[in-house]
Amino acid sequence: MNVASAIKSFAMTNMLLEADLDRIEDQYEIDLGRAQKKSSKIEDAYYPQFDASLRAEAKKMAQHYEIFYCLEKSIRQLIIDVFEATGDADWWANMIPDPVQQNAKKSIKREKEAAVTPRSSESIDYTTFGELGEIIKFNWSLFGGVVFNDPKAMEKVMSALNSLRNPIAHCSPLADDEVLRLELALRDWFRIIS
Template sequence: MFESEAGQFQAAGIQVGADHGQAEERLLSEALTPFGVSRRNGALEMARLYAVLHCFENEVRSLIRETLEEKEGPEWANKLPAKVKQHAESRQKTAFSDSWLEGEKSDILGFVDFGQLASIILENWKHFEALMPSQHWLKQRMDELEKARNFIAHNRTLLPSEFQRIYMYVADWNRVIGL
């Protein structure tokens, strides 16, 4: 009964219950408090880029997984380029032996380097060519995004002009792929 009543209040714009957004902002603010304002502001700018690249990279992984699964069947992972598969399996084995890491470990694509994602698509181009304008288009965007991604992943700061390039490439990818 409370939930149905609360829904009516929420629909009218009245907050009912905890505001998770404010709670998250407060926790982030507390965690960043020891650092200077300039460092905090830079970190928050880079966090937005990280979030965009995180979503992008995992969308590419999903596209690869879903496409290969549909075209090649349940044994699609056997169609990965040999070097890529070997590298990913080695990293996956290490993750399983590091028992203190409790994240997702079963997805082989989660252990493929960003730069190797394009090679998987290129190796299986017949399954992806209807989705993308050309191999050159794919390679150019993935190479540029890999450079930016590695910069961000190693906690380096990019210039605002680079932010726009990343947003443009991701938006271009989303438009072409249909996200």
């Protein structure tokens, strides 16, 4: 095989592999990180003006944000699923502690008054991470033994996660020890679920 044929063969093999990977991403609804990220005009114009070390720190912290985004959204969905399984169509009014309802109502009002696009039509999306733990504790009869094995373990893990969430949510870097603590707290979270 001559060089030109080898290059053509290599290119064709690469194209076939790319097509297979596209199919896998579509079939399993996953992102293998192969796509070239398209930047916005804002990113092109302003992002390069930030110090390179700050951009590197942001990139490193982005993975922790993604983890917490998934965790917090999945906990909210878990709560919704448990409450909807009771058949109570008005579970927000009937099963959510009053202080949590009031805080969510205030947040919804603040957003409305700021004339921004509402983040959600669901009140539970206006709860804080800490309030999610309060909702679970308040309804332990629904969650205990079915979703979680032990109330103290659930409180301890939620508290640890909430402490680790703060620097991530407020744009502070996590020290190496805290990254390890985050990994352990996530392991604990998945361990305490029945």
